[in-house]
Amino acid sequence: MxxxxxxxxxxxxTPPPELAGRDPLIDHARTAIERVKNGRSSKSFVMLGLRGVGKTVLLNEFEQLAESQGCQTAMLETDPDKPLAAQLAPLLHRVLLRLDRVKKAGADLNNAFGALRAFAAAFKVQLGDLEFGLVSAPATGDLVIDLTDLFVAIGEAAKKRDSAVVLLIDEIQYVQKGDLGALIMALHKISQRQLPVLLFGGGLPQLAKLAGDAKSYAERLFDYPPIGAxxxxxxxxxxxxxxxxxxxxxxxxxxxxxxxxxxxxxxxxxxxxxxxxxxxxxxxxxxxxxxxxxxxxxxxxxxxxxxxxLARLTERQKAYARAMADFGPEPVNSSDVATALGLSLSQAAPIRDELIKKGMAYSPERGLIGFTVPKFDEYLRRAMPNKKGKAS
Ligand SMILES: Nc1ncnc2c1ncn2[C@@H]1O[C@H](COP(=O)(O)OP(=O)(O)O)[C@@H](O)[C@H]1O
Ligand SMILES: [Mg+2]
Structure with a gap:
């Protein structure tokens, strides 16, 4: 036709013509936004799922929901090569400028601009003109402390304006480990003070483990709804x-x-x-x-x-992936992959880690390794029938 x-x-x-089957998650987000907007506590959540299940589409949906409720939003697609501070600062700047438009500068907003200026200076981030802002105390250069101060200042400014700030972070598994800890700590402070700042995230399924390592109470602080077929x-x-x-x-x-x-x-x-x-x-x-x-x-x-x-992989990464593919679509024991390759666990581990770093594979729990894209195992068996790691 x-x-x-x-x-x-x-x-x-890309938005689907019919956003099917996601009403529970959308309702969950809507409720969280409404609560935080009304000055009530509300739990941030991070959706965990493989590539192609619709995480980005949902984050865009949540962004629209938040905007239509009068919230200020900041959407970030994480760049694995940049520190979080450099990625967040310009977005938070934009949030502050928009809060300023809601109601003109007061002490609270000056304070927030000042905190942002200090933050940008400490982490060497270039921002556009920060014409507002008191000369505040310099930031410490410790992301945990400075991000917390900044979030609190922004949260207070939003609260005074009956607004809320909704952060949307996609590919959150790429946030560097120390940065993730800082983000979690800052949001922890925010939730203790019941300030209107909310985070929605999306990422590959190894994230809960990463966040768990980063800060032990991360599990209680966020929900991690799984998202799949x-x-x-x-x-x-x-x-x-x-x-x-x-x-x-x-x-x-x-x-x-x-x-x-x-x-x-x-x-x-x-x-x-x-x-x-x-x-x-x-x-x-x-x-x-x-x-x-x-x-x-x-x-x-x-x-x-x-x-x-496949073209993004080195020869040894291809061989590792091909060995994984023999075990089928479900995550497999990395020791079995090593054995199949005739390698020791410690010889194979760096290759496995490279695949994870490239976003090709993920580890749902210790010792297991799986592909981040469904059907990739079938493809590898088709494309590399002779197992030797050579594409035919
Ligand atoms: N609920 C849904 N129903 C139908 N198609 C969907 C749904 N969610 C996402 N899609 C489609 O799936 C594809 C991948 O969505 P995307 O958000 O990029 O996934 P992810 O971010 O998890 O990799 C897109 O083509 C999108 O239109
Ligand atoms: Mg995506």
Whole structure:
């Protein structure tokens, strides 16, 4: 059918035509925002899930929710190569400028601008003109202390303006370890004082462990809702509803087939939906259309994101990943991978860590290692059939 009417939206962070199956998380966020806005305590949360499950899409949704409630938002996609201070300062600057527009400068806002200026100086961050701001005490250069002071000052300014500040941090697993500890400490202080600052995060599933290491009470301070494949009914809706709006139906067996092929993973639902649309010549989309679409979808993924991901690996990382792939889609014991490679655990561990650092693999718990993208194991077995680590 005509590509120009294709309703599906595969891509990183691209809004789906039907945001299916996420109402509980959205309601959770809405309640948290409303509570914090009304001066009540509210728990920050960090969604943990593999790539392509819809974390970024939800963070964007929460940002809109917060804005529509009159909150000031700061959205950060974490850059693994930059310290948190350098990434946060410009966003917090923008928040302060917007709070200033809500109600003109008072002592509280001057104080917050002053804290930001001191913070920026201590961490050598260039900001635009900080024309406001008292000359406040210089920051200490210790992120735990300075970020806490800054959050408190911003929280107080927001509170005076009946507003709230909502931080949205994507790819939060890339926040450097000490920085994550500081972030958690600062939010801890904020929650003790019931100031209106809230964090929503998204990241790969090893994060809870990272945060746990960073500060032991992190587990109590945040919720870590897991986010994964959709339930089957929501997956059907994600596929069928966008087509229906274009007066196109799926036959029952076609829908069953696509559901099975995608494992109900949001990104794959968009990819398969899009290929089904292109493969069918008219409504309804039949099983035969869906089968052709599925072959095309797999070929497109192989030539696209999977190939790109594989190309980012060194030879020894490829060999490690290929050995993992033999164990199937679920996380596997890294000692088994080492054995399969004929390496000792300590020889294999650095390779495993490189894969984690590149965001290709994650460790759901000590000793286990899994791929961050569903179906990547299948791809590796297809692309490297001879196991030797050589792509064919
Ligand atoms: N609830 C959903 N229903 C249908 N499609 C979704 C849903 N959430 C996300 N998607 C689609 O999945 C893809 C990946 O979403 P994204 O937010 O980038 O995932 P993540 O950030 O977890 O890697 C996008 O194409 C998006 O449109
Ligand atoms: Mg994302």
């Amino acid at each position: 005509k590509s120009s009417f294709n309703p599906y939206n595969p891509g990183a962070g 959709l339930d089957e009914q929501s997956a059907r809706q994600a596929l069928a509803a966008p087509a229906e709006r274009e007066s196109v139906r799926y036959s029952e067996d076609a829908l069953d087939y696509v559901i099975a092929q995608t494992g109900c993973y949001p990104f794959f639902l968009q990819v398969w939906g899009s290929h089904c649309w292109d493969a069918a010549s008219k409504s309804p989309i039949t099983l035969a259309d869906a089968k052709r679409a599925s072959a095309n979808a797999i070929a497109a993924l192989d030539e696209g994101i999977f190939k790109v991901r």
